[in-house]
Structure formats: C-alpha cells, structure tokens
Amino acid sequence: DTLSIAMDHLLGLVGKDYVLLIADRKVAYSVVALKSDHDKIMHLDASKLFAIAGEGGDAVQFSEYVQKNLHLYNLKTGLPLSTKAAAHFTRNELATALRKGPFQVNALLGGVDHSGPSLYHLDYLGTLHKVNFGAQGYGGYFCYSILDRLWKPDMSLDEGVALMNTCIKEINSRFLVGGADFTIKVVTAEGIRVLDPVLASSA
C-alpha cells in the first residue's frame, strides 16, 4: 500500500552535537484516522533514533527486529554499534528482504556516537544515504526547499527546533491533509530526549 508510506511525514536534521527527528502522529486506515497520537520514532538504543514511515505491521516488525539485533550485538561484544554501522546493518536487512518479502518502510536513522551526530536516509528498496537533513513522505515536497535555504552546519538545538517548527507550519498550511501533530525527539551524546509534541491546534 504505497499511500500509507507516503502519508507519514518524517523530518530530520543534524545539528552541532545532536540529531533532531520529527514525525507526524497519525495512523490512517483508508480515509479514517485510526489514531492521532502514534509515536513513529523508535529508540533503537540509548543513542539512536529510528523514524519509520510505512505499513503498520512492517514498520513495527522491521524496527523491533533491528532494535533486538542491535541489543544482541551490544551483549555479544560489550560495545554499542556506531550509527554508521547500525544504518548499514539496517540497509542490508532491507536489501536482503527486497527480493524475498520486502518491508514497505522508509526511514530516517539518527544517532550520536564517537564521531559525532549523523543522520541516514533509508528507503524500502535498500537505498542508504548519509545526509545533513532529510525527509520521508509528502512532507519532503514542502520542506526540502525550506531546509535547503535555512539549514546550516553546527546549528544549536534552539535553532534546529525553530527550523523544524517552520517546516511543521509549512506542512500544516500547504499539505492537502492538514492538522498534523508531530512527535519531536533529540538524540545527543547524553542520550535521547523526548520534547513536547507539537500539536496542530496550538501551532
């Protein structure tokens, strides 16, 4: 079902020492909104966030599978996987499943490790790109131009949040199905912080 994969808005950006990920909170069943407070950003481990767009079952199944494998690696080796390694592992799983039983998920994986903050853009075909900022779903159509113009390296958290708020405002004014609430999470060297969700009613 290609519609649901495109209808999830995911956005991410890399800041000075953090990665900021936001995701909308709606779960749609055909033309019905099943839920408006669904958290689409999973905590892969203490220093990695995984925002997933796509089919409900696939999204949960795949992200939990990645999460448990990262945990297994941690236990076996006593070391956490770097963001880059985790992203490549995830990509490999998508690529292997592609010609067997594909996972219909697009994702943004952001984390902070010894090399600093990094963000990866993954799609259901097994494409992987390291990016400074990224989007999944229709939201990108409206926000890439904003991010292109306003993103700069080494942004402070306040600047990053302000930029995301600008993107959220744009989606909620220009996207056909407006009124989206957004989950906002930050990952820093200290760990994951869940910020207050941005509610369309208050924005």
Place this chain on the structure above:
Amino acid sequence: MSSRYDRAITVFSPDGHLFQVEYALEAVRKGTTAVGVRGTDLIVLGVEKKSTAKLQEERTVRKIHVLDDHCCLAFAGLTADARVLINKARIECQSYKLTMEDRVSIEYITRYIAGVQQKYTQSGGVRPFGISTLIVGFDADGTPRLYQTDPAGTYSAWKANATGRNSKTVREFLEKNYTETSGDETVKLAVRALLEVVESGGRNVEIAVLRAGQPLQIYDEKQVEAVVSAIEAEKAATETS
C-alpha cells in the same frame, strides 16, 4: 544428504549409563570453580581465576558472561563449548523479547540452555557440551533466581551452588554456612566459599554482583581485596575472642 552424521555417539551402555555424558561431567570437574549465591536483593557469582600466561590479556579471559540486561551466566568446563552455548542463549533472549515483548524469565532461559544440552546427548554426530552452568538473574517480579544446568541437560534451582573442581568442598561449606543474606553479607559468603578451595588473595578470584534493574557489576581487584580483608578480619576476630 549426508548420512555420515546419522550415527549417534552418545548411546546407552548395557547397565544404563550414558558414558559420553559422564565423561563430559569429568571435563566439568577439571574446570576452574564457579560459585553462585542467591541473596534477598542480589545474586553473587564467583569464579576461580585461572592463572593467565604472562603475555596474555587477562581481561579477555572471562568466565562470567551477560546473557541479557537482567541475567548472567558462569560456567565450569570447556570454554569453547561455553561460548557456543552462550551465543545461542543470547540470541534466544532477544528472539523471545521480539516475539513476547517481555524479557525471559530465568527459568525459561535455563530450560532453553538445558534443552540444548540435552539435544546434544540425543543427536547424530555430536557430543555433549562439556560444561555445567550457573545461571542467575531477576524475574519480572523482582525475585532473584539461581539455576544450574549440566551436560545431561538436567536443571534445577538453588539457593547456592558450586561447579567445577573442588565444587563438592565448596557446596559442603555452603550447606553448613548458608543463611538468607543480603548485600555485602551475600558477597562475603560467596567469597568465603570460594576461598575454601582457592589460594587466598584477591588475585585468584573474580566476583560479579547482579542487582535488580542494574547492569552486572564486576568487582575490580581493589574491591575484591576489600572483601577478602573484611573476611580475614572477621576470622581473626572470631579466633581471638
């Protein structure tokens, strides 16, 4: 299809023995001692530290292993066999979490490990694992648990137990001296039990403590020395009084 591995190696003797399993237990008896003591709020694992070669990196020779955040394992016997079994157990812990959204209970993972050990006594082309394990951890309701498995695939729960060389002596000591303890008292009991068969001194024992909701804490040399000194002080006090 390979028929070369159809033949069983572990077969009954005329008088009902599985000699391969008994020989595996012999291998366990040759391994360095491991002891486990269950307290009310923590579980202590102690192992005899085998003297490492001068050029060997000591920290890479580990007998106490983490299976999951809430559960650990110590063993006596063939180290390589332990590695294989521990890997299987770690995967099972995550697989269980993936399907059940819950961590394994200590009895479950013990039953799994024992099940694997039993399978290798009744399969073609394989030999039993040459290890006995002590599995410790906390269940979801916070109850501390200690289990033991052996090469036959038997398992049972214990308040305190030992395996490996001189385990009989250690177990007899524990039977005489075990009481329900908590915190440092449990650590001291475990160390005292181990010191019955190991040359005295912090250099020859490794102690690990598991508390509910906390990662496994492996005592460094200073901490072990502190426990050993406390034990020796108590012994001196009781001898003079």
